[in-house]
Amino acid sequence: MNFILIGIIVANILIxxxxxxxxxxxxxxxxxxxxxxxxxxxxxxxxxxxxxxxMHLAFNMLTLWFFAPDVIANLGNFSFVLIYFGSLIFGxxxxxxxxxxxxxxxxxxxxxxVTGVLYSAILLNPDREIGLYFLIWLPGYIFGILYLxxxxxxxxxxxxxxxxxxxxxxxxGGYVITLIKDPSLFTDHTFVVILLLIPxxxxxxxxxxxxx
Numbered sequence: 001m002n003f004i005l006i007g008i009i010v011a012n013i014l015i016x017x018x019x020x021x022x023x024x025x026x027x028x029x030x031x032x033x034x035x036x037x038x039x040x041x042x043x044x045x046x047x048x049x050x051x052x053x054x055m056h057l058a059f060n061m062l063t064l065w066f067f068a069p070d071v072i073a074n075l076g077n078f079s080f081v082l083i084y085f086g087s088l089i090f091g092x093x094x095x096x097x098x099x100x101x102x103x104x105x106x107x108x109x110x111x112x113x114v115t116g117v118l119y120s121a122i123l124l125n126p127d128r129e130i131g132l133y134f135l136i137w138l139p140g141y142i143f144g145i146l147y148l149x150x151x152x153x154x155x156x157x158x159x160x161x162x163x164x165x166x167x168x169x170x171x172x173g174g175y176v177i178t179l180i181k182d183p184s185l186f187t188d189h190t191f192v193v194i195l196l197l198i199p200x201x202x203x204x205x206x207x208x209x210x211x212x
Contacts, residue, residue, distance in 0.1 A: 004077050005068050008084060009061050012110055015049040016057045019108075026050060026108075031092065031166075034103035044092035045085075050108040060110045063118060070121040070128070071178075079181045080117070083174055087116020090173030091166035098155065098165050098207075112166040116174030119144055119196070123178045123185055126192040141192045147171070148199035152206065172200055 019026040031047035032040075051057040072080045091112020099105040121128070122140035130143040138146075148171055154164035175196060179185055186193055 002069070002072055002077070004081060005064070005072065009064065012049050012051070012057065012061060015046075016051040019050045020053070031095065031105075031107040033096065033099055033105040036096065037100070037103065044089065044096070047092070047108050048088040048110050048113055051110070052108060056109060060114045064110070064114045067118050067121040070125050071117055074124045075120075075178070075181055079177075082181075083116055083120050083177045084113045086177050087170040087173035088113035090116065090176075091163075091169035094169030094172070095163065095165045107163040107166060109163060109166070111163060112170030112173070115147075115167045115170035116177070119171045119174035120178040123175065123189060123192065123196070124182070126189055141195055144171075144196050145199055148196075148203075152199065152203050155203075156206070156211070168203060175200070 015029075019029070029043060029046035030050055031043055036043050051060065068080060068084075071083060075083075088110070095105075095107065122144045126139065126141040128140045129137040130140050131137050148168060151164040151168045151171075155168070179193065
């Protein structure tokens, strides 16, 4: 039982519950490009504690509950908090970069922060298996690569309402901050560090060529 982890989960539950029951509250604190560009930068943080519905909230909090202990055990509480909030901000910043001209773009959810924690856990323990719908089990680093490639596809296709950009930004945040906090991973898990970097390079190469 880690009280910092529990505190973050409780904050997500309470703020999301308020958003479920108060439309004005939800609209005031969601990620909205037009409002952020007009000066409401707090939305880049507050939107990470709102969720669309109970299923969205439950999925994010369960994922956090499963993988945060790996980060806490290896890096400590301070680094866990840094990775969580740093990944949340990375996700919001990358979303602004890709959607800055779409003033009507809206999003909510802790997915960026949670994805950052997930990728930190993968770097720290790459052989831990992750289950897809509890049917297919993959080593964490394989799942990480596939997830980022799927996020690139989702960003390019734009055929659903999933915030793929925030997921990707969160993953980058978790990746970068974890390597800064534990540089020994460059030598201890060199292969995994390189593999997880490849989708990130692909994304920015596609962006530079105007293909995404």
